[in-house]
Amino acid sequence: MTTDTNLSQASLALIVSDSAKAQAGAQALRESHPWVPAADADVLVVLGGDGFLLHVLHDMLDWDQLKPVFGMNLGTVGFMMNGPASPAPIAQRIAEAHQVPVRPLRMQAVTRSGTAHTYHAINEVSLLRETRQSAKVEVRINGRVRMDELAGDGILVATPVGSTAYNLSAHGPILPLGSRMLAMTPLNPFRPRRWKGAILPESAEVEFRILEPDKRPVAAVADHKEVRDVAVVRISASAEKELTLLFDPGFTLEERIFAEQFQV
Structure with missing residues (x-):
């Protein structure tokens, strides 16, 4: 505080x-x-x-x-x-x-064509499948691969303020304000089926890499700003904002x- x-x-x-x-x-x-x-x-x-x-x-x-x-x-x-x-x-x-x-999140989303978009999210950044095919996402934290492949409807990262919004509807944890933590919550995961998500320190740098993007396109949304057909999405807390x-x-x-x- x-x-x-x-x-x-x-x-x-x-x-x-x-x-x-x-x-x-x-x-x-x-x-x-x-x-x-x-x-x-x-x-x-x-x-x-x-x-x-x-x-x-x-x-x-x-x-x-x-x-x-x-x-x-x-x-x-x-x-x-x-x-x-x-x-x-x-x-x-x-x-x-x-x-x-x-403290909002800063999202940098790079499309498959190589165009980079930067937006801020006060509630959450979410990745969502664009078609009937499940999304497949590699999850990296601070440059290290933590999950080779998450298959499902998508995944989100929420701030403490946003933890009671979409994150809560997706059965993610509620984070107390002042905790300086982030909630990472899968959206209807198919594999690994029993993974419920993770609680990360606010200092963590999150990177999602889309697997099979031509067959399984994914959109990234920072609150109400959407970027479609993404290849890589990087998320970090924005102290300067x-x-x-x-x-x-x-x-x-x-x-x-x-x-x-x-x-x-």
């Missing part, structure tokens, strides 16, 4: 989803605080759902300065968001917020991750 930055005098920018629910919820909030443009703000307040928050975070990865983000749930799931209702003024909520660092999410006291992402593990 990084040391919390004092946000008691922070200037705030309001960013609102186009959804009717978010726009309606923003009406009173717009009048409750002297907002500034996003470029001039110290903190971004984002109204919407998890999908919109991820969209804002991805846009911010291209900025020169990364800014803390306080999400307010006016969407569907809102796993990474705070509740919209509170008697406290928004400036007080920001000043008292718990700060959670989020570390983001900060803000949460109300007692409403932290860590608590929700704990709670998720005891759902029945």
Whole structure:
């Protein structure tokens, strides 16, 4: 965890989803605080759902300065968001917020034609078969072959934030925030059938090499960015792109991750 930055005098920018629910919820909030443009703000307040928050975070990865983000749930799931209702003024909520660092993944995908694409993923990087044929993938960690051949629908690498998303649906482990770990989870593995995946240190450099790519084409997806017909995919944590999410006291992402593990 990084040391919390004092946000008691922070200037705030309001960013609102186009959804009717978010726009309606923003009406009173717009009048409750002297907002500034996003470029001039110290903190971004984002109204919407998890999908919109991820969209804002991805846009911010291209900025020169990364800014803390306080999400307010006016969407569907809102796993990474705070509740919209509170008697406290928004400036007080920001000043008292718990700060959670989020380190995205950097994916470099090289296609069979030799074209390289680089994208970042806040949740996960996934490899998915493109046809009815199962994918066959060689798995390397830090330059060493750890699995000669994984056959199945694919494989993913998830951050702690993303471990409760696609990774959890694929029966992967939930990772506590601050663990500095990554989850590697197979997708419907055919061989080795009993392999459930692995937990890796965040410092690990992962490389997937596609076997028989002409017969068994594979796509690589970094959150919502897809590269088709890949030959090699390299994944590593991006320390220089570390983001900060803000949460109300007692409403932290860590608590929700704990709670998720005891759902029945």
